[in-house]
Amino acid sequence: MEKFAAVDVIRAKRDGGRLSGEQIAWVVDAYTRGAVAEEQMSALAMAVFLRGMDAGEIAAWTGAMIDSGERLALDVGRPTVDKHSTGGVGDKITLPLAPLVAACGAAVPQLSGRGLGHTGGTLDKLESIPGWRAALSAEEIVRQLREVGAVVCAATEGLAPADRKLYALRDVTGTVESIPLIASSIMSKKIAEGSSALVLDVKAGSGAFMKTEAQARELARTLVEIGTAHGVATTALLTGMDVPLGSAVGNAVEVAEAVEVLRGGGPADVVELTVALAKEMLALAGLPEADPARVLASGEAYETWCRMIRAQDGDPEAPLPKPRHVHVVTAERDGYLSVLDAYAVGIAAWRLGAGRARREEAVQHAAGILCLAKPGEAVSAGQPLLELHTDTPEAVPGALEALSGQVCIADTPVTPAPLILDTLRARP
Template sequence: MRAYDIIYRKRMGQELTTDEIRFLVRGYVSGEVTDYQMAAWAMAVCIQGMTPRETADLTMAMAESGDQIDLSGIRGRKVDKHSTGGVGDKVSLVLVPLVAACGAPVAKMSGRGLGHTGGTIDKLESIPGFRVELSPQEFIDQVNRVGCAVAGQSGNLVPADKKLYALRDVTATVDSIPLIASSIMSKKIAGGADAVVLDVKAGAGAFMKDLDQAFRLAEMMVAIGREVGREVAAVVSNMDQPLGYAVGNALEVAEAIETLRGFGPKDLEEICLQLGSQMLRLAGVAPDGESARKMLLRALRAGHGLNKLIEMVEAQGGDPSYIRQPIKLPRAKRIVPVAAPRSGYVQAIDALEVGVAAMLLGAGRETKESAIDLGVGVVLRKKVGDPVEAGEPLAELHVNSERRLDEARERLAGAYRIGGERLQEPPLVYGLVTSHGTERWA
């Protein structure tokens, strides 16, 4: 078997065998298949696509390229959640403890963020003492004892994906749906959960800008799950404007705590209910989405989700007083308002530009080596559909350094579109993809 022949067959639009895909992935990890050969193959995939079977084979070959976590020691049906990424996406901070409070074991492996703000792990490190590095046994024991754990990914989890993604990033082969789907699903499968719920974002602040493409990605990931024996459901949601009001690590932790107290933004609460309903259903805790939603609402209103977050933070060495008193979380030295240039209604907010503004202040990483400032970021004061008067604050920059403040202010001001007419608020959730099919609601 030769890499040349595999590349040629894919370039000609032929379906590769399971053995050919395994040979290519193993050879790339070992160094026997070169970067230029893998780049040629990735470009052929971008042009010709892959069948569901090929994509599932690629997913499993990458998942098997490194460590695979055995979670069989956790009682019950383990469920995990993954987001394709957005701006102000602090969903896991609310969802993990809330779902666990309803009786579903949540074993979540998370990565660090590269882009607008930190990942879930970075955000949790806003809490002094919080330990993100857990051994496999510590991880399993905590889920059994507490009901949930959020830990950093193993250094040798899916090395094939790490290597291939870095290559795709510099060869214009990132935006291939089979390659995106296999990248995401290989990490989830290696992570050991029995079931996975995906939040596939669509819009200006998402990786998938086009709604039809977002549904295609969701359908492909659900199909991969079916092929490899995992139950998967995907919610397709809106990321044209940021989720909630806070964008930045400690700022998002504080907003998540407010949501678990029942006083958070309605869009954040609603997406957590949508995703949580699917998690409880797949975990076998609730018979259907409607029953699951009622369970989640009861747990939220009774404060059980907040108590579970405190319990999880304490179990991982964090100081629970920061959850009880979020004012103690890291804070920026000053707040700089961004005023509305005219009166009218907010017609659109470019989520990507808001995210870039937060990153310029230090809330995210421009490179892997960048250090995150946990206290800085952006807080929106107006969202789509809100009326605004000239000179009224649209948003605030939470700042520790003046270095890129002007650029961040310009980005944030430019993210808002104000007009004389109040437009209808865009839908938050566009639809649901499960093993039973696709439902498009908007």
């Protein structure tokens, strides 16, 4: 005999009511074990989408999804801190950030995902490294954290299974864009990882999930509140995503750019965001005296990167995949690059083979785009602006169509927007 009737829970939220912690715990558990049908959870997800949830409901929903599976015990001999990005174009920050923070003394359990649509996936990028494997057991994750200090891998099957089931349902029922459901999805997985602290990179702009700063701010505040309610020290950075991050967008090209950063070089915006996130992570981990800018510039973090890759059977010295075909987009006239739309570049890279439309599809590891100029820079007629990389030349026209009207040149200089818009911390 079930404790509640699913239809009563649906009606309560449909009519604008507040769900109790008991109702939420029951419905998430019952859905996970199949006692609540897909059509019933679809109706409840739509009710949440339309009616929303308050902070207490969101915390309870997150807790119920955590309780649907296991929670990693990360006793690794140093403070643990994780980072999560809401996703963007050219966002390879996890790659230099995890070994950098580890080189500064913390342990970073970075359980990551794959790309879908115009945003890339960290695991897809790393799988362009010969031999590297994403799937690790819980025991392997703990051992690598002890020995190396950083791990980037796929989430284990036992972490928040309710979220995995609900996410697939939201994807086909038009309920993805719900802040309570987005926030609880992100935080259930992150809290289940067992880290004691978390820094969030919540992006706003054309290439982000949240298109406006106001939407991103609401999501960031909700995420920080959930983390705080569950005893995880949480901070969120609001960052811009109207322009691709760095120069490289894709898989192998982003790995190459991350290695450049780890060796003390790389694009200024990637370095800026990597160091800013590292400072926040180290502060939450109780290591505020660490100097991530110095460690990054010195190349020390690169040594940790190599050990991290080798620990997962990858060869950090092996050549990365190269594309069979390169198409160069040039400037049509003299002027100043004024627009390089992140969403358009992300769609173009996806069409070139860097991403996937369905989760089961493969990606081309060599596919992607190199942005050879950024907004604000002077350009001259015929100057290369973009390199389109692909193994399937027939994909180039579709990529060029996505870029049409989204790479613009003006007569006068434009001032690039700031990368870091704000920092949100838990309220005292």
